[in-house]
Amino acid sequence: METEEKKSPAIIIILGATGDLTWRKLAPAIYNLWLDSWLPEEFAVIGVSRDKYSGSEFEKHLHEGVDKFSRSGKTKKNEWDIFAKYLSFQQGEFNASTTYSAIGRQIKVLETKWKTTANKIFYLAVPPNAFEEISGKIGSSGLAADKLKSRIVIEKPFGHDLDSAIHLNALLHANFDETQIYRIDHYLGKETVQNIMAFRFANTMYEPIWNRNYIESIQITVSEQLGVETRGNYYETAGALRDMIQNHLFQLLCLITMEPPVSFEADEVRNRKVDVLNSLQKINPEEVHKHAARGQYGPGWIKGKKVIGYRQEPDVSKDSAIETFVALKLYMDNWRWQGVPLYLRTGKRMEETISIITIQFKSPPYQLFPTQAIDNWQPNRLILSIQPHMGISTSFQAKRPGLKMVLYPVDMHFDYNESYTSGTPEAYETLLLDIMEGDTTLFMRADQVEAAWKVLMPVINSWATNPPINFPNYKSGSQGTEEAETLIAKNGHSWFEMPLKNIS
Structure with missing residues (x-):
């Protein structure tokens, strides 16, 4: 799908880039967005993890995930070879200032090359107990200083109860404006x-x-x-x-x-x-x-x-x-x-x-039909099906063909796959694109x-x-x-x- 609007350069920094979320969801979503021409010409993915991967090992790992979980099926070699050039890997501990300094240097190299300031998306694909540490380090390193261009994405759960949710929000707000925070719910x-x-x-x-x-x-x-x-x-x-x-x-x-x-x-x-x-x-x-x-x-x-x-x-x-x-x-x-x-x-x-x-x-x-006509009576219903099948169905009463008045419930269906x-x-494609475009409508x-x-x-x-x-x-x-x-x-x-x- 071709889009005409000029898209702002974007750098997606995935912390926890060797984990299951990135492998199953994020990498296939980013690849499909690129495949369908939704991504800007100037974009990059910087994977960050404690795991010791080389750049080629990281690329191979993501390639396997995309081949297995992408809705577009297995990749074509020539397409993947082009996409892989946008990928890089940074090994480092999440509590080490040097990790964020290295991220900052990579960002600076890319922005210098592109001659513009890019949207910087820090995606925390990590367990909730790492949110506080990572968000604090991003803030103290100055990577979130640009309120219009820097964004942080956190996955659920958003706290464990009311007190912990208030605490987590306070921690995030210490380093980010609310407009920079994207609490993602893939639903x-x-x-x-x-x-x-x-x-x-x-x-x-x-x-x-x-x-x-x-x-x-x-x-x-x-x-x-x-x-x-x-x-x-x-x-x-x-x-x-x-x-x-x-x-x-x-x-x-x-x-x-x-x-x-x-x-x-x-x-x-x-x-x-x-x-x-x-x-x-x-x-x-x-x-x-x-x-x-x-x-x-x-x-x-x-x-x-x-x-x-x-x-x-x-x-x-x-x-x-x-x-x-x-x-x-x-x-x-x-x-x-x-x-x-x-x-x-x-x-x-x-x-x-x-x-x-x-x-x-x-x-x-008021029921005006005789009792014998409504043996199969059911109330009118509207059903919105989200998964595994996507569609909308409505149920209402109609006369069954024949010489006598007999009512029977019938259904009308709208099916996504047929229409x-x-x-x-995929849900993550929609949400990642919204994050890059700065649209917070679908985020909590x-x-x-x-x-x-x-x-x-x-x-x-x-x-x-x-x-x-x-x-x-x-x-x-x-x-x-x-x-x-x-x-x-x-x-x-x-x-x-x-x-x-x-x-x-």
């Missing part, structure tokens, strides 16, 4: 997630009924067949609530329920998201059980294969009380959504890997991070002081816990399960 780069805003605000057919008068409930489900596998050390300190709800699912909730922004300016969109989080009803610590259910997977079967339980996974405590499943019931105190239950559910080792948002509309106020023949960019702001933690702290504190006594409480390959079913059934609802064949 927001997914094509179907971005399409939520287009669907809501570029079309008039749903906006008039997008409120409590017509919508009965909203469900967001993000489930995975995968278990924790090699992430035991991380998951034992996180759990599903911190790993998924605080960021991914809350981001989806914000997009679905936020008020229309007056423009597409980054801060205007992010203001509306913060409004959503601030309007969520505070959960009474004494009533956490009425709003939240947790679970941990035990042994079971996935796709005909027997799998182990969470407590048998590597680096997991044999009596671990960490949740791998969470269901939440929330409410908002605002004009649009007052009284509408918002259901969030996520879990590992569940029956399907699927991410869907289900909008269930209210039934007609668009061009390849869909400090107040949004802290607002999300505030909502969850009553649950986190309650669960910390009241360990579960029934873990594991759902089998691998199931739909989760009985407590989650009870949580939603109290409102007369049930979790919506959409067969994959309906959205493929």
Whole structure:
């Protein structure tokens, strides 16, 4: 894809460049952006790591990752040979000032060669416990002095709780303006997630009924067949609530329920998201059980294969009380959504890997059809499928062909793969391009991070002081816990399960 606009020179400095994130996600994303002509003519990638790699070893390592994980398939030799010239490697300890001096010298050489000041992107592809040290060193070395051209990117988790999030934000703000900080959540780069805003605000057919008068409930489900596998050390300190709800699912909730922004300016969109989080009803610590259910997977079967339980996974405590499943019931105190239950559910080792948002509309106020005509009655639903299939489906009632009036639910589908023949960019491609262009729309702001933690702290504190006594409480390959079913059934609802064949 050719773009006409002149792009500013960019230098991407990846700290933790030999790690899994760079290998699987960042290198393939940067390569695809270059392949599709989205990158400037003057750009460079400087990999920084403690590991002792030569420049050729680093290039070979990234090449293997791109060949394995790029959406464009294996590289062509002539194309990779050109791309590889933009790569360099710097070995060094993250706590050593000499590492950052060396980075500074490389930047100066490139800017002198290009005869211009480049956008400098410091991507922290490192564990969260290294954020403080690295951000401080970048600041003290003067590499972040140019507020317009220097940017820092950090991956989730953004803190472990409210206090740690406030602390992390304060550390970042000591060396960077908020406009320089890009808190990246790859979910927001997914094509179907971005399409939520287009669907809501570029079309008039749903906006008039997008409120409590017509919508009965909203469900967001993000489930995975995968278990924790090699992430035991991380998951034992996180759990599903911190790993998924605080960021991914809350981001989806914000997009679905936020008020229309007056423009597409980054801060205007992010203001509306913060409004959503601030309007969520505070959960009474004494009533956490009425709003939240947790679970941990035990042994079971996935796709005909027997799998182990969470407590048998590597680096997991044999009596671990960490949740791998969470269901939440929330409410908002605002004009649009007052009284509408918002259901969030996520879990590992569940029956399907699927991410869907289900909008269930209210039934007609008066049923004029005879009982025998509505045996298969189902409420109208709008389903936005994020993964593994990307699309939008709406369910409504229609008359079944025949001599008698018999209503039957039917579906209409919009499928990305059928509608668009061009390849869909990966989430990291979208987000990296936005960072280079200085667009913060899809990135979390400090107040949004802290607002999300505030909502969850009553649950986190309650669960910390009241360990579960029934873990594991759902089998691998199931739909989760009985407590989650009870949580939603109290409102007369049930979790919506959409067969994959309906959205493929």
